[in-house]
Amino acid sequence: MSLRISSAHILMRGPYPLFPQQVEIRVPPHVKGVYCLAKTRNGIKIVARTDQNLRETIKSFTHQYTVFWYEPATSDRECYDIQCRQFHKCVDTDTLESTDHPEPPKEGCTCPICGK
Ligand SMILES: [Zn+2]
Numbered sequence: 001m002s003l004r005i006s007s008a009h010i011l012m013r014g015p016y017p018l019f020p021q022q023v024e025i026r027v028p029p030h031v032k033g034v035y036c037l038a039k040t041r042n043g044i045k046i047v048a049r050t051d052q053n054l055r056e057t058i059k060s061f062t063h064q065y066t067v068f069w070y071e072p073a074t075s076d077r078e079c080y081d082i083q084c085r086q087f088h089k090c091v092d093t094d095t096l097e098s099t100d101h102p103e104p105p106k107e108g109c110t111c112p113i114c115g116k
Helices: 020-026 054-059 076-093
Strands: 013-017 032-038 044-050 067-073
Touching: 013 020, 020 054, 032 054, 032 076, 044 076, 054 067, 067 076
Parallel strands: none
Antiparallel strands: 013 067, 032 044, 032 067
16 A cells, blocks of 8 residues: 555545445455544545544444545554645645644554644
C-alpha cells in the first residue's frame, strides 16, 4: 500500500457514494482502517479510524453523509499513521467538523507528521 504524499488532499480510496450497497462492494469485510466522510467531494468533514469493522462503521453513517473514502490497515499503528497523514492534509482546508488531532491508539505511537 502506498502512503506517498501527493498534491491532492486525499491519500485514500474514493470518493464513492455513501450507499450501503456501494460500501459492501468497495470495502472488504472484517478489516480495520481509516475513513473519510463528506457531503461533497471537496469538503471532507470527518477523518476517523476504526479498530473494529470498517465496512459496518462506514455503513452506519449512510444517513448523515453522502460521500466516503477509505483505506484498510493491518494494525492499530498503521491505522493511526494513515489517519494522521490524512488529518494533516485536511486540517488546513477548513472543512473538518473537528480540528482536534487524532488520539494515538497506545503508548509509543506518534504522529508521522507532527510527532504528537
Ligand atoms: Zn500530527
